[in-house]
Amino acid sequence: ETGVTQTPRHLVMGMTNKKSLKCEQHLGHNAMYWYKQSAKKPLELMFVYNFKEQTENNSVPSRFSPECPNSSHLFLHLHTLQPEDSALYLCASSPSEWSGGASDTQYFGPGTRLTVL
């Protein structure tokens, strides 16, 4: 139903590891988003890409590095993370044209549950 897939679904990594999260959308959207959801906290917007260009970075530490090679794919590269970075990382996509209707709806993937040891 969602049209947005994320891999892997679960990831355990050490603080010195480098890993990447992948998001793919099959909805023809041009805007893609990364959110972080820590335990018992609201979703926090991390990055926004619109037509492959990064348009928002909400003061995210540089150990998180996003990449958007095309409108269908979004990556989040991780390196030297901290245990407090353990969270559910969610990807979403939406059309980028402002129409004020249902086409502006964001569709979310199932998320990647990340644990940093």
Add this chain to the structure above:
Amino acid sequence: DAKTTQPPSMDCAEGRAANLPCNHSTISGNEYVYWYRQIHSQGPQYIIHGLKNNETNEMASLIITEDRKSSTLILPHATLRDTAVYYCIVRLRGTGGYNKLIFGAGTRLAVHP
């Protein structure tokens, strides 16, 4: 930014209507009200949205007061699968023409047998 206020939790008996309130007293005239829900450890799911008229779809109904300062999401016949956190969001426009959602704490709805 228009902020929303929701009760932290609500209970509902299975088969009964669940009415989830939301206050958004600082909403401006062109801002839409969106509702999403998040079942435990899954991504948020879009439910419904509206500007000033009441809306209904296959999942729920949305009632927006005439002054637009509050709204109510109605699940007409709640089932156990409707147990989730429900988010009321006033959508902002991003700088590139995309929509921007600011999630609050939401309402945790528990549907009981």
